[in-house]
Amino acid sequence: MVLLIALDAKYIHTNLAVRLLKANCDFPVTIKEFTINDRTQQIMESIVSLRPEVIGFSVYIWNVMIVKKLTKAIKDIMKTIIVWGGPEVSYDYEEYIRENPVDYIISGEGEIAFNKLLRFLKEGGDINRIPNLIYREKGKTIATKKELIADLSSLKDPYRLEEFIDDIPHKIQYLELSRGCPFHCSYCLASLDNKIRYFPVSRVIDSIDYLLSVGARTFKFLDRTFNVKETLAGKIIDHIIDLDIKDVSFQFEITGDILSRDFIDKINSRAPRNRIRFEIGIQSTNPETNALVNRHQDIPRLFQTIKYIQEKDVIDLHLDLIAGLPQEDIVSFETTFNKSIRLFPKELQLGVLKLLRGTSLRDEAKRHGYVYNADPPYEIYSSKWLSAIDMQKIVLVERMLNVHYNKGFMNRAIRFVIDNVASPFSLFLALGNYWKESGYAFGGYQLMDVFERFNMFIEHAYPEISGESLSLLKLDYLLYHKQKPKLWWRRLPNRNEILRKFYETNQEYQLVELYKRAVVTTYQNHYLIVVYGESLPVVFHHS
Structure with missing residues (x-):
């Protein structure tokens, strides 16, 4: 038998990759889905009990260490063929296949390659006619020709697998309108595939309708730039707006400075509130930084677009920042942070730069003085522009941001305070230091602890606004x-x-x-x- 293993970061996530492989396979395939929080022994017992002839692992930065451990354990007790695929092993694959007892790696898109590999294993033939395949022969690593799937309409629908229907209402459903990205940001894996290809719009709409009919309510599109072709994106949006279903949400990754006002107006004038969520990457407002990572964005236009989106309070807005990009020191990042948070998105995600395998920024690590974790997720510790102490400050700000801002507990109070301090970055940094000095744990706290501590901090650090802050904190707490x-x-x-x-x-x-x-x-x-x-x-x- 053929067994595909998914190791998701959370139970609510759905591994689309293994479902696509099964849907597009000519041979019987069994899927087992776990999370990284499941015990390794439990996963092993489940695998061994099935006695598979072929095992495929879907590999990402969040599960590669577990996959390596499982692969070794399986090979120690079973004669089975193991195949890895996924973004984490699609680059630097020579190191992975040389240092691990994995038989094959599929680099890049795998729907066609995996099916051809299974046919080769069953019937024989010329292995080098299988695209995107990595294998070892006589001590050497062989890589076959890289191929993208030119016609995405040829792929079969992965959503109608009977064994997963009961799970659909409880998990996020991932969709694709396109594959590829037109941009070349040097820290991002998406920049390595610049050939944009589209699924038929009618097929995407049909998948949405089917998933809704069996109880799905939370959707996320995987497109790196959903609005790269607004005419197609607009057809999907029209359909979503017109759905006669309550409590359904769709998330899209949007490039903000190319987004038209007509597109925004369509949603703001017709969509139910909170049905649509945009995730927009600001990353940095430093022009030199953006130029160094090949990120060409019109910051003034981007900020104008974000403000225009927010005028009607219909679209949920999630903004992203990356700390640690080249040329961005602590002062520059503070400016980026302050400008971004004063846009008051529903959520501001502050992430530390990850030097992902395959990205050109990882190749340039020495040039930029990066010191980073050799293990996933490859976060940096320091650079030419940020000391280790600077990075610790940024991580502390991130923690406080997540607790006090992103969770939405105290929206009125936090907005008032941000509006009345010189630097929101300094506010969150001082708040984090207050927690540390007071001996507060960063986990396991109660909601009332967060409010009480914040109030005590404001009374100490910003006494001139503490009275109004306390009133708003009380209102936020009671209405929550x-x-x-x-x-x-x-x-x-x-x-x-x-x-x-x-x-x-x-x-x-x-x-x-x-x-x-x-x-x-x-x-x-x-x-x-x-x-x-x-x-x-x-x-x-x-x-």
Whole structure:
């Protein structure tokens, strides 16, 4: 039998690669899907019990170390052929095949190559006619001709595999409109495939409709630049907008400075709020940095587009930054961070540069003075422009950003504070140092801890805005909860008296219910009363 193994980062992820391989294979294939959090022994037992003749692993930076361990263990106890494929092993494949007991590596697109390899293993023939294949012969590494799949319409649909139908409602569904990327960013693997090819739009729409019919509700397009051809992208967007289904979301990776206002207007005027999410990479606002990594973007136009997207608050916006790019020192990155966060996206992802195998920036590591982790995910420790101490500061800012901003717990308070400090980067850095000096753990905290600590920090570091910040923190905290929460501030001694006065003009409530369900606190120059019930909390301002 042929066994394909997926090792996902999280349970909610769906490995599209192994499904594509099975759908486009002429031979029976079994898929087993695990996560990197599953015990290696459990995975081994599952594999061994099936006694496969061929095992294929889908390999990424998040699972390659486990794949290497499993491959060795399997080879120690079984005579089976092992095939690796995926972005992590498609480059520097000579090192991987030389140092690991893997029989074959498929470099790049594998739907055709894997099927041809299985046919070769079953029937024989000329192995060198199999595209994208890496193997060892007489101590040498052989690489066959590289080929892209020119006609993506020839690939069979991977979504209708019966054994996975029950999982579909519980997982993210990954879709493709195109493969390839028109840009040449030197830190990105997508830049290595500049030949853009498209799936038929009608087929993509049919896949969406089928997945919706069996319960899928969360979708993510894998296209590196979904809007590279707006006419095609627009047809997909039109269909998504017109869906008569609630609680469904679609995420797209968008290149912001080429996005037209007509495209944005279409969504802002017709789409249900939060149905569509854009992920836009800013990465850096330093022109020299962008030039050094072959990233050509019009920053003023990009920022104008982002602000235009946000005017109607229909599209969820996720912005990306990369810390550690060439020529970007700590001062420059602080500028990039401050400009970006003041756009107030729903989420700002700050990632440390990864020197991925196959990228030209990894090849230029010595030139830029990069010191980086030799193991995945290959994050840098320092460079010519950023010391190890600088990188530690940036990582600390990232931690605080994720806790206080990206989780959306305290949107009103955090926006007010960001608007009233000279440098948001310095704010998060000081906040991180406050956590460290106070001995707070960066994991295992309660929500009320985050609010209380933030309030104490603001009182200490920014006393001039602490009063308004505290009021907004209270409002954020109370509205985040659907049921009456435990408070992290002191209860008012005259709470019941205030509620009795409130009751005099709000007799739709029972006084005994107000005593039981209401929270009363000071807010700005008056009182805030939040009443919890079976539906969302109701807020009143009371003088």
